[in-house]
Amino acid sequence: MKSFLVAGDRSGSGKTSITLALSALLSATRTVQTFKVGMDYIDPSYLAGVTGRPCRNLDGYVMSPGEVRAVYAHGCRGADVAVVEGVRGLFEGAEALTDLGSTAAIAKQLDLPVVLVINARSITRSAAAIVKGFLAFDPDVDIRGVILNNVTGTRHQEKAVRAIEHYCGIPVVGVIPRTAEMELAMRHLGLVPYREGQEHGEFLARIDLVKKKIADHVDADALLSLARESEHPAEEGSVYAAADPDVRIGVALDEAFNFYYADLFDVLASCGAEVVPFSPTHGRLPEADGYILGGGYPELFGAELEANTAMREALREVSRNGTPIYAECGGLIYLTDRMVLAPGFAGPGEATYDLAGIFAGETRMPGRRMLGYVVGTSAPGSPMGEAAFKGHEFHYSSVRLAPETRFAYRLSRGSGIRDGLDGAVRDRTIGSYTHLHPVASRGMLAHFVDCCRG
Numbered sequence: 426m427k428s429f430l431v432a433g434d435r436s437g438s439g440k441t442s443i444t445l446a447l448s449a450l451l452s453a454t455r456t457v458q459t460f461k462v463g464m465d466y467i468d469p470s471y472l473a474g475v476t477g478r479p480c481r482n483l484d485g486y487v488m489s490p491g492e493v494r495a496v497y498a499h500g501c502r503g504a505d506v507a508v509v510e511g512v513r514g515l516f517e518g519a520e521a522l523t524d525l526g527s528t529a530a531i532a533k534q535l536d537l538p539v540v541l542v543i544n545a546r547s548i549t550r551s552a553a554a555i556v557k558g559f560l561a562f563d564p565d566v567d568i569r570g571v572i573l574n575n576v577t578g579t580r581h582q583e584k585a586v587r588a589i590e591h592y593c594g595i596p597v598v599g600v601i602p603r604t605a606e607m608e609l610a611m612r613h614l615g616l617v618p619y620r621e622g623q624e625h626g627e628f629l630a631r632i633d634l635v636k637k638k639i640a641d642h643v644d645a646d647a648l649l650s651l652a653r654e655s656e657h658p659a660e661e662g663s664v665y666a667a668a669d670p671d672v673r674i675g676v677a678l679d680e681a682f683n684f685y686y687a688d689l690f691d692v693l694a695s696c697g698a699e700v701v702p703f704s705p706t707h708g709r710l711p712e713a714d715g716y717i718l719g720g721g722y723p724e725l726f727g728a729e730l731e732a733n734t735a736m737r738e739a740l741r742e743v744s745r746n747g748t749p750i751y752a753e754c755g756g757l758i759y760l761t762d763r764m765v766l767a768p769g770f771a772g773p774g775e776a777t778y779d780l781a782g783i784f785a786g787e788t789r790m791p792g793r794r795m796l797g798y799v800v801g802t803s804a805p806g807s808p809m810g811e812a813a814f815k816g817h818e819f820h821y822s823s824v825r826l827a828p829e830t831r832f833a834y835r836l837s838r839g840s841g842i843r844d845g846l847d848g849a850v851r852d853r854t855i856g857s858y859t860h861l862h863p864v865a866s867r868g869m870l871a872h873f874v875d876c877c878r879g
Contacts, residue, residue, distance in 0.1 A: 427652035432511035439574035444510040446639030449475035458504035463512035464817035466684040479687035486526030498658040546575035549584035569651040572599035599643030670699040675713035679704035684720030692863040696874040710739035715749040715877030718756025727778035750854040757856035785827040792823030799839030807833035810872030
Protein backbone atom coordinates (compact mmCIF):
# COMPACT_ATOMS: atom_id res chain seq x y z
CA MET A 426 0.00 0.00 0.00
CA LYS A 427 1.19 3.51 -0.84
CA SER A 428 0.52 6.41 1.50
CA PHE A 429 1.14 10.15 1.66
CA LEU A 430 -0.18 13.29 3.35
CA VAL A 431 -1.12 16.56 1.66
CA ALA A 432 -0.40 19.57 3.91
CA GLY A 433 -0.69 23.30 3.38
CA ASP A 434 1.58 26.16 4.32
CA ARG A 435 -1.55 27.88 5.72
CA SER A 436 -5.33 27.79 5.65
CA GLY A 437 -6.52 28.71 2.17
CA SER A 438 -3.49 27.21 0.43
CA GLY A 439 -5.76 25.08 -1.77
CA LYS A 440 -4.98 21.71 -0.19
CA THR A 441 -8.66 20.71 0.06
CA SER A 442 -9.35 21.09 -3.65
CA ILE A 443 -6.03 19.46 -4.50
CA THR A 444 -6.54 16.49 -2.15
CA LEU A 445 -10.09 16.05 -3.43
CA ALA A 446 -8.98 15.95 -7.05
CA LEU A 447 -5.98 13.70 -6.41
CA SER A 448 -8.17 11.23 -4.50
CA ALA A 449 -10.72 11.19 -7.30
CA LEU A 450 -8.07 10.71 -10.00
CA LEU A 451 -6.29 7.91 -8.15
CA SER A 452 -9.64 6.21 -7.48
CA ALA A 453 -10.13 5.71 -11.20
CA THR A 454 -7.55 2.90 -11.17
CA ARG A 455 -6.98 2.11 -7.48
CA THR A 456 -8.82 1.63 -4.21
CA VAL A 457 -8.17 4.85 -2.31
CA GLN A 458 -8.76 5.36 1.42
CA THR A 459 -8.87 8.97 2.56
CA PHE A 460 -8.36 10.54 5.98
CA LYS A 461 -8.80 14.08 7.28
CA VAL A 462 -6.70 15.56 10.08
CA GLY A 463 -8.81 17.33 12.69
CA MET A 464 -12.42 17.36 13.82
CA ASP A 465 -14.24 18.16 10.57
CA TYR A 466 -17.31 16.79 8.82
CA ILE A 467 -17.49 18.67 5.55
CA ASP A 468 -14.11 18.00 3.90
CA PRO A 469 -14.50 14.27 4.63
CA SER A 470 -17.89 14.29 2.89
CA TYR A 471 -16.12 15.32 -0.35
CA LEU A 472 -13.32 12.78 0.01
CA ALA A 473 -15.84 10.01 0.69
CA GLY A 474 -17.99 11.17 -2.21
CA VAL A 475 -15.21 10.92 -4.81
CA THR A 476 -13.68 7.65 -3.57
CA GLY A 477 -16.75 5.66 -2.54
CA ARG A 478 -15.16 4.80 0.84
CA PRO A 479 -15.88 6.51 4.18
CA CYS A 480 -13.26 9.15 4.97
CA ARG A 481 -12.04 8.88 8.56
CA ASN A 482 -10.79 11.60 10.90
CA LEU A 483 -7.44 11.63 12.73
CA ASP A 484 -7.11 14.17 15.53
CA GLY A 485 -4.05 14.16 17.77
CA TYR A 486 -5.62 16.48 20.35
CA VAL A 487 -8.84 14.55 20.90
CA MET A 488 -7.44 11.07 20.20
CA SER A 489 -4.54 9.22 21.81
CA PRO A 490 -1.68 7.98 19.56
CA GLY A 491 -3.07 4.45 19.90
CA GLU A 492 -6.52 5.59 18.80
CA VAL A 493 -5.02 7.43 15.82
CA ARG A 494 -3.21 4.28 14.75
CA ALA A 495 -6.31 2.13 15.29
CA VAL A 496 -8.50 4.37 13.11
CA TYR A 497 -5.82 4.56 10.42
CA ALA A 498 -5.30 0.80 10.32
CA HIS A 499 -9.04 0.09 10.27
CA GLY A 500 -9.60 2.52 7.41
CA CYS A 501 -6.71 1.18 5.32
CA ARG A 502 -8.14 -2.34 5.06
CA GLY A 503 -8.32 -3.32 1.41
CA ALA A 504 -6.88 -0.02 0.14
CA ASP A 505 -4.15 0.40 -2.47
CA VAL A 506 -3.43 4.03 -1.56
CA ALA A 507 -3.98 6.02 1.64
CA VAL A 508 -4.34 9.79 1.18
CA VAL A 509 -4.42 12.04 4.25
CA GLU A 510 -5.54 15.67 4.03
CA GLY A 511 -4.03 17.97 6.64
CA VAL A 512 -5.70 20.79 8.54
CA ARG A 513 -4.74 24.47 8.37
CA GLY A 514 -0.97 24.95 8.07
CA LEU A 515 1.31 21.95 8.55
CA PHE A 516 2.43 23.02 12.04
CA GLU A 517 -0.75 24.68 13.35
CA GLY A 518 -2.03 22.95 16.45
CA ALA A 519 -3.59 23.46 19.85
CA GLU A 520 -0.47 25.02 21.40
CA ALA A 521 2.30 27.43 20.42
CA LEU A 522 5.31 25.39 21.53
CA THR A 523 4.26 21.80 20.75
CA ASP A 524 2.77 20.07 17.74
CA LEU A 525 -0.20 18.73 19.72
CA GLY A 526 -3.24 18.51 17.45
CA SER A 527 -1.29 19.43 14.31
CA THR A 528 -0.95 17.84 10.91
CA ALA A 529 2.78 17.46 11.59
CA ALA A 530 2.07 15.31 14.64
CA ILE A 531 -0.12 12.94 12.61
CA ALA A 532 2.53 12.72 9.88
CA LYS A 533 5.12 11.67 12.46
CA GLN A 534 2.88 9.25 14.34
CA LEU A 535 1.96 7.40 11.13
CA ASP A 536 5.33 7.85 9.38
CA LEU A 537 3.72 9.54 6.39
CA PRO A 538 5.65 11.43 3.71
CA VAL A 539 4.34 14.96 3.20
CA VAL A 540 3.57 16.80 -0.01
CA LEU A 541 3.48 20.50 0.86
CA VAL A 542 1.05 22.83 -0.92
CA ILE A 543 2.41 26.38 -1.14
CA ASN A 544 0.22 29.36 -1.94
CA ALA A 545 2.63 30.95 -4.42
CA ARG A 546 0.54 33.99 -5.19
CA SER A 547 2.87 36.96 -5.86
CA ILE A 548 6.05 35.11 -4.81
CA THR A 549 8.73 33.23 -6.76
CA ARG A 550 12.13 32.91 -5.04
CA SER A 551 10.49 33.53 -1.68
CA ALA A 552 8.59 30.26 -2.19
CA ALA A 553 11.93 28.49 -1.76
CA ALA A 554 12.52 30.33 1.51
CA ILE A 555 9.13 29.17 2.77
CA VAL A 556 9.83 25.56 1.84
CA LYS A 557 13.32 25.78 3.35
CA GLY A 558 11.83 27.02 6.59
CA PHE A 559 9.28 24.21 6.70
CA LEU A 560 12.02 21.64 6.08
CA ALA A 561 14.19 23.04 8.90
CA PHE A 562 11.43 23.67 11.44
CA ASP A 563 10.99 20.00 12.34
CA PRO A 564 13.37 17.61 10.54
CA ASP A 565 11.34 14.64 11.82
CA VAL A 566 8.55 15.62 9.42
CA ASP A 567 9.36 13.95 6.10
CA ILE A 568 8.54 16.61 3.48
CA ARG A 569 9.29 15.02 0.11
CA GLY A 570 7.69 17.26 -2.50
CA VAL A 571 5.88 20.50 -3.26
CA ILE A 572 2.76 21.55 -5.16
CA LEU A 573 2.60 25.25 -6.03
CA ASN A 574 -0.84 26.86 -6.18
CA ASN A 575 -2.05 30.22 -7.53
CA VAL A 576 0.72 30.53 -10.12
CA THR A 577 0.34 33.12 -12.91
CA GLY A 578 2.22 32.53 -16.12
CA THR A 579 5.25 30.64 -17.37
CA ARG A 580 7.83 33.03 -15.92
CA HIS A 581 6.30 32.80 -12.45
CA GLN A 582 6.34 29.02 -12.66
CA GLU A 583 9.90 28.73 -13.93
CA LYS A 584 11.40 30.98 -11.25
CA ALA A 585 9.53 29.41 -8.33
CA VAL A 586 10.18 25.81 -9.41
CA ARG A 587 13.85 26.42 -10.14
CA ALA A 588 14.39 28.17 -6.79
CA ILE A 589 12.68 25.44 -4.74
CA GLU A 590 14.43 22.55 -6.44
CA HIS A 591 17.82 24.30 -6.26
CA TYR A 592 17.74 25.55 -2.66
CA CYS A 593 15.58 22.84 -1.07
CA GLY A 594 16.56 19.71 -2.97
CA ILE A 595 13.02 18.35 -3.29
CA PRO A 596 10.87 18.17 -6.43
CA VAL A 597 7.91 20.31 -7.40
CA VAL A 598 5.35 17.76 -8.62
CA GLY A 599 2.56 20.17 -9.49
CA VAL A 600 1.97 23.78 -10.49
CA ILE A 601 -1.66 24.94 -10.33
CA PRO A 602 -2.58 28.14 -12.17
CA ARG A 603 -4.58 30.81 -10.41
CA THR A 604 -8.19 30.39 -11.50
CA ALA A 605 -11.68 30.84 -10.07
CA GLU A 606 -12.47 27.29 -11.22
CA MET A 607 -10.61 25.97 -8.16
CA GLU A 608 -13.09 27.59 -5.74
CA LEU A 609 -15.64 25.20 -4.21
CA ALA A 610 -19.11 26.25 -3.04
CA MET A 611 -19.09 27.90 0.41
CA ARG A 612 -21.57 29.00 3.09
CA HIS A 613 -21.48 30.24 6.70
CA LEU A 614 -19.83 27.13 8.21
CA GLY A 615 -17.52 26.41 5.28
CA LEU A 616 -17.97 24.22 2.23
CA VAL A 617 -21.43 23.03 1.19
CA PRO A 618 -21.60 19.36 2.30
CA TYR A 619 -21.12 16.91 -0.56
CA ARG A 620 -24.37 15.05 0.21
CA GLU A 621 -26.34 18.23 -0.33
CA GLY A 622 -24.36 19.61 -3.25
CA GLN A 623 -24.39 16.43 -5.34
CA GLU A 624 -28.09 16.97 -6.01
CA HIS A 625 -27.18 19.92 -8.24
CA GLY A 626 -25.56 19.69 -11.65
CA GLU A 627 -23.63 22.93 -11.23
CA PHE A 628 -21.98 21.60 -8.04
CA LEU A 629 -20.88 18.35 -9.71
CA ALA A 630 -19.68 20.27 -12.76
CA ARG A 631 -17.42 22.37 -10.52
CA ILE A 632 -15.99 19.21 -8.93
CA ASP A 633 -15.23 17.87 -12.42
CA LEU A 634 -13.49 21.14 -13.34
CA VAL A 635 -11.30 20.92 -10.25
CA LYS A 636 -10.41 17.30 -11.06
CA LYS A 637 -9.50 18.21 -14.65
CA LYS A 638 -7.41 21.20 -13.58
CA ILE A 639 -5.39 19.09 -11.12
CA ALA A 640 -5.01 16.25 -13.63
CA ASP A 641 -3.56 18.71 -16.14
CA HIS A 642 -1.12 20.31 -13.70
CA VAL A 643 0.02 17.64 -11.22
CA ASP A 644 2.31 14.76 -12.18
CA ALA A 645 0.47 11.86 -10.51
CA ASP A 646 3.25 9.38 -11.26
CA ALA A 647 5.86 11.68 -9.71
CA LEU A 648 3.60 12.18 -6.72
CA LEU A 649 3.15 8.44 -6.18
CA SER A 650 6.91 7.96 -6.46
CA LEU A 651 7.20 10.08 -3.29
CA ALA A 652 4.63 7.99 -1.40
CA ARG A 653 5.64 5.45 1.22
CA GLU A 654 5.32 1.80 0.21
CA SER A 655 4.43 -0.49 3.10
CA GLU A 656 2.30 -3.38 4.26
CA HIS A 657 -1.16 -2.64 5.56
CA PRO A 658 -0.84 -1.50 9.18
CA ALA A 659 -1.94 -3.99 11.83
CA GLU A 660 -5.08 -3.05 13.74
CA GLU A 661 -4.65 -2.26 17.43
CA GLY A 662 -7.02 -2.82 20.31
CA SER A 663 -10.68 -3.75 20.33
CA VAL A 664 -12.24 -0.45 19.23
CA TYR A 665 -13.97 -2.17 16.33
CA ALA A 666 -14.51 -5.62 17.86
CA ALA A 667 -17.67 -7.21 16.45
CA ALA A 668 -20.70 -7.76 18.70
CA ASP A 669 -24.09 -9.33 18.04
CA PRO A 670 -26.75 -6.59 17.89
CA ASP A 671 -29.29 -6.61 20.70
CA VAL A 672 -30.51 -3.01 20.61
CA ARG A 673 -31.85 -0.70 17.86
CA ILE A 674 -30.74 2.94 17.68
CA GLY A 675 -32.33 5.37 15.25
CA VAL A 676 -29.83 7.80 13.69
CA ALA A 677 -31.10 10.98 12.01
CA LEU A 678 -29.59 11.03 8.54
CA ASP A 679 -30.80 13.35 5.79
CA GLU A 680 -29.97 16.71 4.20
CA ALA A 681 -30.49 18.56 7.52
CA PHE A 682 -28.59 16.12 9.77
CA ASN A 683 -25.49 14.48 8.34
CA PHE A 684 -22.51 15.56 10.44
CA TYR A 685 -21.28 12.16 11.62
CA TYR A 686 -17.81 10.69 11.86
CA ALA A 687 -17.58 7.48 9.83
CA ASP A 688 -16.36 5.62 12.91
CA LEU A 689 -19.66 6.25 14.71
CA PHE A 690 -21.38 3.45 12.85
CA ASP A 691 -18.52 1.00 13.48
CA VAL A 692 -18.38 1.90 17.17
CA LEU A 693 -22.16 1.56 17.61
CA ALA A 694 -21.99 -1.87 15.97
CA SER A 695 -19.13 -2.87 18.27
CA CYS A 696 -21.35 -1.91 21.23
CA GLY A 697 -24.11 -4.22 19.99
CA ALA A 698 -26.31 -1.59 18.35
CA GLU A 699 -28.17 -1.92 15.06
CA VAL A 700 -28.38 1.47 13.32
CA VAL A 701 -31.77 2.45 11.88
CA PRO A 702 -31.48 5.62 9.72
CA PHE A 703 -34.41 8.04 9.67
CA SER A 704 -35.21 11.51 8.30
CA PRO A 705 -36.53 14.20 10.66
CA THR A 706 -37.12 16.35 7.59
CA HIS A 707 -39.31 13.97 5.57
CA GLY A 708 -39.85 10.67 7.37
CA ARG A 709 -41.47 9.13 10.42
CA LEU A 710 -39.79 8.14 13.66
CA PRO A 711 -38.90 4.43 13.53
CA GLU A 712 -39.33 2.10 16.47
CA ALA A 713 -36.03 1.97 18.34
CA ASP A 714 -34.55 1.70 21.81
CA GLY A 715 -32.78 5.06 21.51
CA TYR A 716 -32.07 7.86 19.06
CA ILE A 717 -29.09 9.96 17.93
CA LEU A 718 -29.43 13.32 16.18
CA GLY A 719 -26.13 14.62 14.86
CA GLY A 720 -25.13 18.02 13.56
CA GLY A 721 -25.90 19.56 10.22
CA TYR A 722 -27.85 22.49 8.80
CA PRO A 723 -31.36 22.50 10.33
CA GLU A 724 -31.42 26.27 9.74
CA LEU A 725 -31.63 25.65 5.99
CA PHE A 726 -34.63 23.34 6.33
CA GLY A 727 -36.70 25.07 8.98
CA ALA A 728 -39.93 25.02 6.99
CA GLU A 729 -39.62 21.30 6.21
CA LEU A 730 -38.75 20.41 9.81
CA GLU A 731 -41.68 22.43 11.12
CA ALA A 732 -44.05 20.85 8.59
CA ASN A 733 -43.19 17.33 9.78
CA THR A 734 -45.44 17.61 12.82
CA ALA A 735 -45.66 13.84 13.32
CA MET A 736 -41.88 13.61 13.73
CA ARG A 737 -41.72 16.45 16.26
CA GLU A 738 -44.58 15.02 18.30
CA ALA A 739 -43.15 11.49 18.23
CA LEU A 740 -39.74 12.66 19.46
CA ARG A 741 -41.36 14.61 22.30
CA GLU A 742 -43.36 11.55 23.29
CA VAL A 743 -40.45 9.09 23.34
CA SER A 744 -38.33 11.60 25.25
CA ARG A 745 -41.04 12.05 27.91
CA ASN A 746 -41.36 8.26 28.13
CA GLY A 747 -37.67 7.99 29.04
CA THR A 748 -36.26 6.69 25.76
CA PRO A 749 -32.60 7.83 25.57
CA ILE A 750 -31.85 10.53 22.99
CA TYR A 751 -28.40 11.97 22.25
CA ALA A 752 -28.17 15.16 20.18
CA GLU A 753 -25.15 17.18 19.00
CA CYS A 754 -25.23 20.79 17.76
CA GLY A 755 -27.79 20.72 14.91
CA GLY A 756 -29.57 17.96 16.80
CA LEU A 757 -29.56 20.15 19.93
CA ILE A 758 -31.08 23.01 17.92
CA TYR A 759 -33.86 20.72 16.68
CA LEU A 760 -34.76 19.75 20.25
CA THR A 761 -35.45 23.36 21.31
CA ASP A 762 -38.92 24.94 21.12
CA ARG A 763 -38.22 27.10 18.10
CA MET A 764 -35.57 28.47 15.74
CA VAL A 765 -35.44 32.19 14.94
CA LEU A 766 -33.48 33.31 11.88
CA ALA A 767 -32.50 36.96 11.71
CA PRO A 768 -33.44 39.16 8.73
CA GLY A 769 -31.10 38.54 5.83
CA PHE A 770 -30.07 35.08 7.03
CA ALA A 771 -32.83 33.15 5.26
CA GLY A 772 -34.82 35.95 3.66
CA PRO A 773 -35.69 39.64 3.89
CA GLY A 774 -37.49 39.33 7.24
CA GLU A 775 -37.17 37.40 10.49
CA ALA A 776 -38.26 33.77 10.22
CA THR A 777 -39.44 31.56 13.08
CA TYR A 778 -39.95 27.79 12.92
CA ASP A 779 -41.42 25.51 15.56
CA LEU A 780 -39.21 22.54 16.42
CA ALA A 781 -39.38 19.45 18.65
CA GLY A 782 -39.80 21.30 21.93
CA ILE A 783 -38.02 18.88 24.23
CA PHE A 784 -35.84 21.61 25.75
CA ALA A 785 -37.58 24.81 26.85
CA GLY A 786 -35.94 27.64 24.96
CA GLU A 787 -35.06 28.78 21.47
CA THR A 788 -32.23 28.92 18.98
CA ARG A 789 -31.25 32.19 17.31
CA MET A 790 -29.19 32.52 14.15
CA PRO A 791 -26.78 33.90 13.41
CA GLY A 792 -24.98 33.93 16.71
CA ARG A 793 -21.32 34.29 17.54
CA ARG A 794 -19.27 31.96 15.35
CA MET A 795 -17.72 29.32 17.60
CA LEU A 796 -14.87 27.08 16.47
CA GLY A 797 -12.44 25.15 18.63
CA TYR A 798 -11.66 22.28 20.94
CA VAL A 799 -13.53 21.62 24.15
CA VAL A 800 -12.40 19.74 27.26
CA GLY A 801 -14.85 18.70 29.93
CA THR A 802 -16.38 16.18 32.27
CA SER A 803 -19.73 14.42 32.10
CA ALA A 804 -21.62 14.03 35.36
CA PRO A 805 -22.76 10.65 36.70
CA GLY A 806 -26.38 9.86 36.00
CA SER A 807 -26.43 11.39 32.51
CA PRO A 808 -27.20 9.24 29.44
CA MET A 809 -23.49 9.48 28.53
CA GLY A 810 -22.25 8.42 31.96
CA GLU A 811 -19.49 9.83 34.12
CA ALA A 812 -16.42 10.58 32.01
CA ALA A 813 -13.71 13.05 31.07
CA PHE A 814 -13.77 13.98 27.39
CA LYS A 815 -12.29 16.12 24.66
CA GLY A 816 -14.26 17.24 21.65
CA HIS A 817 -15.01 20.10 19.32
CA GLU A 818 -17.59 22.88 18.92
CA PHE A 819 -18.40 24.49 15.58
CA HIS A 820 -21.55 26.54 15.15
CA TYR A 821 -23.04 29.88 14.18
CA SER A 822 -26.04 29.85 16.48
CA SER A 823 -27.04 30.70 20.03
CA VAL A 824 -29.17 28.24 22.01
CA ARG A 825 -31.01 30.04 24.83
CA LEU A 826 -32.51 27.59 27.30
CA ALA A 827 -34.71 28.14 30.34
CA PRO A 828 -32.84 29.16 33.54
CA GLU A 829 -33.84 25.92 35.29
CA THR A 830 -32.22 23.72 32.62
CA ARG A 831 -29.95 21.00 34.04
CA PHE A 832 -26.54 20.40 32.44
CA ALA A 833 -24.45 17.21 32.46
CA TYR A 834 -21.23 18.65 31.00
CA ARG A 835 -18.89 21.11 32.68
CA LEU A 836 -16.19 22.49 30.36
CA SER A 837 -12.69 23.62 31.32
CA ARG A 838 -12.09 24.62 27.70
CA GLY A 839 -14.76 25.84 25.29
CA SER A 840 -18.03 27.73 25.63
CA GLY A 841 -20.82 25.13 25.49
CA ILE A 842 -24.43 26.28 25.69
CA ARG A 843 -23.79 28.88 28.40
CA ASP A 844 -21.09 29.77 30.92
CA GLY A 845 -18.99 26.68 30.23
CA LEU A 846 -21.98 24.37 30.74
CA ASP A 847 -23.07 21.98 28.03
CA GLY A 848 -25.05 18.77 27.64
CA ALA A 849 -28.55 19.95 28.56
CA VAL A 850 -30.51 17.08 30.15
CA ARG A 851 -34.21 16.35 30.43
CA ASP A 852 -35.43 12.89 31.37
CA ARG A 853 -32.95 10.66 29.48
CA THR A 854 -32.43 13.14 26.64
CA ILE A 855 -29.12 15.01 26.35
CA GLY A 856 -28.23 17.74 23.84
CA SER A 857 -24.88 19.50 23.49
CA TYR A 858 -22.89 21.84 21.29
CA THR A 859 -19.94 19.52 21.91
CA HIS A 860 -19.14 17.09 19.11
CA LEU A 861 -17.52 13.89 20.40
CA HIS A 862 -15.28 11.66 18.33
CA PRO A 863 -16.74 8.14 18.61
CA VAL A 864 -13.38 6.40 19.06
CA ALA A 865 -11.99 8.84 21.61
CA SER A 866 -15.32 8.82 23.49
CA ARG A 867 -16.21 5.17 22.96
CA GLY A 868 -16.92 4.70 26.67
CA MET A 869 -19.55 7.43 26.62
CA LEU A 870 -21.24 5.94 23.56
CA ALA A 871 -21.13 2.50 25.13
CA HIS A 872 -22.85 3.91 28.23
CA PHE A 873 -25.52 5.48 26.00
CA VAL A 874 -26.10 2.13 24.26
CA ASP A 875 -26.41 0.47 27.67
CA CYS A 876 -29.03 3.08 28.61
CA CYS A 877 -30.93 2.15 25.45
CA ARG A 878 -31.06 -1.46 26.66
CA GLY A 879 -33.09 -0.27 29.62
